[in-house]
Amino acid sequence: MGIAFFAAKANRRRRPGFRCAALGVALGFVFAGAHLTVADEVATELTPPSPSNARTVVVILDGGIRYEGTVRGKQIDGVGKLSFPDGRVYEGEFTDGRIEGEGTYTYPDGRRYAGEFRNGMRNGYGILEFPSGEIYEGNWRNDKRDGHGTVIWPDGEKYVGSFRDGKMDGNGAYTYSNGRVREGVWSAGQLVDSGKPPAPR
Numbered sequence: 001m002g003i004a005f006f007a008a009k010a011n012r013r014r015r016p017g018f019r020c021a022a023l024g025v026a027l028g029f030v031f032a033g034a035h036l037t038v039a040d041e042v043a044t045e046l047t048p049p050s051p052s053n054a055r056t057v058v059v060i061l062d063g064g065i066r067y068e069g070t071v072r073g074k075q076i077d078g079v080g081k082l083s084f085p086d087g088r089v090y091e092g093e094f095t096d097g098r099i100e101g102e103g104t105y106t107y108p109d110g111r112r113y114a115g116e117f118r119n120g121m122r123n124g125y126g127i128l129e130f131p132s133g134e135i136y137e138g139n140w141r142n143d144k145r146d147g148h149g150t151v152i153w154p155d156g157e158k159y160v161g162s163f164r165d166g167k168m169d170g171n172g173a174y175t176y177s178n179g180r181v182r183e184g185v186w187s188a189g190q191l192v193d194s195g196k197p198p199a200p201r
Helices: 021-026
Strands: 003-007 054-060 066-072 075-083 089-095 098-106 112-118 121-129 135-141 144-152 158-164 167-175 181-187 190-193
Touching: none
Parallel strands: 003 054
Antiparallel strands: 054 066, 066 075, 075 089, 089 098, 098 112, 112 121, 121 135, 135 144, 144 158, 158 167, 167 181, 181 190
């Protein structure tokens, strides 16, 4: 499978050559609060694509967004690498122009997520690592920790249990750096029921 290289840019005038308007749609997804929209008037001045339905391309869009990977028809689909000017990089699977499947997303601040995506967001199982050494491993829903998961902090403290809307919520156990463990029911990040009777006054 050959590699085709072309530069694409938003343009209100029609030009000859292969028009990849679908590419604008393909990059118009939402991820981590960043909404990317490429104008529908996208054109390239290079030769039309080969008859093969799947091919590897390199696309550079206005603003410095770069995509290198598989395109099927006129849409990003398969495996590729998407790079942004601010340092964000996604490498992994795409479906019908969306980040969908398994992949790795690196953030400008050094955070790194490896796991499952749906509709351009972290959904399913994944691991998020922070430059500080903090690690979350578990389930995600619409970019937030949701379901069962484990957080390990650099000082050795650890929480294992349920999350909801990004916070500790439900049954869980918190282990402190001195080895003490608190088990019970959490709500919005706070322990609300340890399951133990109150101490006598």
